[in-house]
Amino acid sequence: MHAIRANPDGNAAWSVRSHSFLELQVQSTLTGRSDNRKQMGTPGALAKKEQAQSAQVYCETARRLLEEFGDAVSMMIYLHEQQFQAIMDADSDAARFDVLIHEANEARQNAKYAYLSHLHVHGCSIDRWKP
């Protein structure tokens, strides 16, 4: 996963950063995994059932759009972390992150709209979004 980093001069450069926790969260959402899965069936049968449900719930496009949405959220968190670190380091130019955060938020919203628009048009996994 790529993450944006703000340089002191205000320019944005790309660097690689992993967000394993967030990826796990998104993956968990994508597979529809729940905590009450111990309640029914053997592990093998349960895995097959989950796989079948997941395939029915999310089409490939929805899965991709949800991942992009998750990436955009991840980017927001990363930028907030970087700004927090800059503030803690008494960086006098910590406000440079504001524009980046604003842009990341716009990207997050656009990713969300693209995902929701697909759910509406395609009808897949429509019950996964509770407004």
Added chain:
Amino acid sequence: METLTLDERERIIDSTLKIQSVQNSLRQVRRNKIPSIDEIAECLTSADKHLRAALGYILPSGTD
């Protein structure tokens, strides 16, 4: 009123939140430092009210 699609509803919710954010920010600025601040505030209040109405949260009162 036409039914909103999922993304239309989300766009309106996000817009409403942004307008509320602008209202809160401007509230902390001295009124005489922004030209036509009353008109701006009125416009924001009206936009907020109508967007909420579109979401079905409140009925637009006093609308023409």
